[in-house]
Amino acid sequence: xxxxxxxxxxxxxxxxxxxxxxxxxxxxxxxxxxxxxxxxxxxxxxxxxxxxxxxxxxxxxxxxxxxxxxxxxxxxxxxxxxxxxxxxxxxxxxxxxxxxxxxxxxx
Numbered sequence: 001x002x003x004x005x006x007x008x009x010x011x012x013x014x015x016x017x018x019x020x021x022x023x024x025x026x027x028x029x030x031x032x033x034x035x036x037x038x039x040x041x042x043x044x045x046x047x048x049x050x051x052x053x054x055x056x057x058x059x060x061x062x063x064x065x066x067x068x069x070x071x072x073x074x075x076x077x078x079x080x081x082x083x084x085x086x087x088x089x090x091x092x093x094x095x096x097x098x099x100x101x102x103x104x105x106x107x
Contacts, residue, residue, distance in 0.1 A: 034073060034096055066099075077089055
């Protein structure tokens with residue numbers, strides 16, 4: 001797929017709501033939503049963790065890579081949390097955009 005995703009986002013605007021195991025379109029939507037500021041990093045982390053830790057599911061390599069990145073996307077840069085002296089997050093906005101671009105290239 002070139003460019004954007006055909007996934008339209010969460011039903012009823014609830015980012016935690018889902019209709020089953022997410023596919024690449026939904027995973028891409030979450031990356032883009034974080035990069036664009038449409039959802040919080042915390043919400044993306046919780047969403048990805050929900051899926052990543054479900055032992056009943058099988059993931060292709062790319063989806064597993066992406067979920068692993070999303071689950072941890074809210075890690076603070078330092079011990080003082082997001083408001084600490086090292087900046088808000090371990091992985092800055094440029095890194096998130098690079099991950100999104102790589103995800104799209106690898107699809």
